[in-house]
Amino acid sequence: MTTENRNAPQAWQLDPLMLDDQIRAFLREDIGYFDFTATLLIDSELTGRFEMRARESMTLAGLAIAARVFTLYDAGVQVEVLAHDGQRVEKGTTLLKIEGPARSILTAERTALNLVQHLSGIATVTATYVERIADTKAQLIDSRKTTPGLRAMEKHAVTCGGGRNHRLGLDNGIMLKDNHIAVCGSITAAVARAKASVPVLTKVEVECDRYDQVEEALAAGADVIMFDNMSIEEMQRSVNLVDGRVLLEASGGVRLETIRAIADTGVDFISVGRITQSSPALDIGLDDAE
Structure with missing residues (x-):
């Protein structure tokens, strides 16, 4: 019998249906009617490849949530998750690889980053107390x-x-x-x-x-x-x-x-x-x- 929490990579406290509802609300708050900058500057057919990286050492939280932000906003975005919540990572570690419509990725970027930055901060401080x-x-x-x-x-x-x-x-x-x-x-x-x-x-x-x-x-x-x-x-x-x-x-x-x-x-x-x-x-x- 194992005591490992196999739900740790996901926010088990939040049903996936509720999670998607919250992410939609966060995206609506940030985007408004449309992303003015990305719409004017980036052609709809242009694709891009990006990497989400830790710029300091930390204990991760919210990485799966951040990945979901991109795929929920645009199902054409592909995300490769390279780390997991609860993992201690060092500066420079690549956490996600993201590929797909460049306009969509850049539109969803800030919402995804805000969440994983905030949640990883909580996880890191918690780990220090623990x-x-x-x-x-x-x-x-x-x-x-x-x-x-x-x-x-x-x-x-x-x-x-x-x-x-x-x-x-x-x-x-x-x-x-x-x-x-x-x-x-x-x-x-x-x-x-x-x-x-x-x-x-x-x-x-x-x-x-x-x-x-x-x-x-x-x-x-x-x-x-x-x-x-x-x-x-x-x-x-x-x-x-x-x-x-x-x-x-x-x-x-x-x-x-x-x-x-x-x-x-x-x-x-x-x-x-x-x-x-x-x-x-x-x-x-x-x-x-x-």
Whole structure:
């Protein structure tokens, strides 16, 4: 039995039908009514050969999506994929070879590059965080702090960097945050209300920022407890209290400089919003191969 994620080269979080719908919307946004430059300068029958290359070292994400941009825009474009999502590549590596109608390739170029540059940036930063906690039990996970419209793709990029996904959306699980708890009156009341109606396979997570809240959440029957912006000392005390009875997540203000100390407390998951919010786009270019 293998644990390898064979879906890694594709954005498994997004059905191909939905992926094509999103790509069409991205292309419409960029093209408008028509590509003024390519239409005026490039004859419709002219063909071209191009190569997409990494201009710095990186962990790839979104390469299959970028390839689909070209073939969805024009079925006459042929794309040879030479690398795969999740792969670490060095500067100068050729990622795609693209051949076909030159006008179509140049029209779709920026949309394809924007996506693979952005997603590879997320994957590369994620991989850096994952490496920092590699020999601990903690797993890096993402959050819902994503770009509207790009969540599924960005969460795919996190998995390409070796991280795991938290909720894909609000319908993926119950997380009782401070405002939910305040409205319900207490952690105990909120957990009881959630447990009374939640589907049997859906977990209930409770956000806690103090030790006494962890005690209450544990007694109330939470499936997962999140330590929100706790100090290392209070986090360690809470881990000792729980003693493996439920899963534990640390969140809030996690940085590359602090993630190792957090992992060493014994938590199961560490969620980091900045991997999707703050990762820089990487340098990937499309060059004429003639």
